[in-house]
Amino acid sequence: MKNLFISLVILVSAITTYGQCCDKTSKRGAAFSDGKECSKPQQKEAIKAYYFHSTRRCATCQAVEDVTAETLKDQYGDKIKFESINIEKEGHEALIEKYKISGQTLIFVKGTKTVDLTNDAFLNARANPEKLKEKIKKTIEALS
Incomplete structure (x- = not known):
């Protein structure tokens, strides 16, 4: 049970880290180190x-x-x-x-x-x- 919990924590951390990396990269317009870009660049909505x-x-x-x-x-x-x-x-x-x-x-x-x-x-x-x-x-x- 303890191993399952640790595995889930690691999985959630990895997914969260990847999502943050994608978000920051798209704002700068840069690519990941492997050459892949985020699929949805974020655009600032106008008021x-x-x-x-x-x-x-x-x-x-x-x-x-x-x-x-x-x-x-x-x-x-x-x-x-x-x-x-x-x-x-x-x-x-x-x-x-x-x-x-x-x-x-x-x-x-x-x-x-x-x-x-x-x-x-x-x-x-x-x-x-x-x-x-x-x-x-x-x-x-x-x-x-």
Whole structure:
């Protein structure tokens, strides 16, 4: 029984070590010492920001878009894609359905993780835009 346990520990260690080696090698783009490369190089997923809105917008709705776009451009340049989507126009049905959008919504997405900042955005876009900017920065840091 003791030999079986030791064998299992060695096997798990070997598999774990191989997996870590493959992960590190693919990030550097190098090959293993035997010339084989990892089968799946890992790609860093980009963070995307979506602001869903209707055609007619109030001053707060417009401010949410303006503050978000300004913050992303000033802090991150072109690194984070920001898209303002009119939910009343055709062409974005897949995104609207995917994120279950029914009204004005501000979300940040990375892979399968989604952060909804709608409430913070509408509370602060006009009255306290600096607070919204800080919340956007913290959200992006958390997703990075």
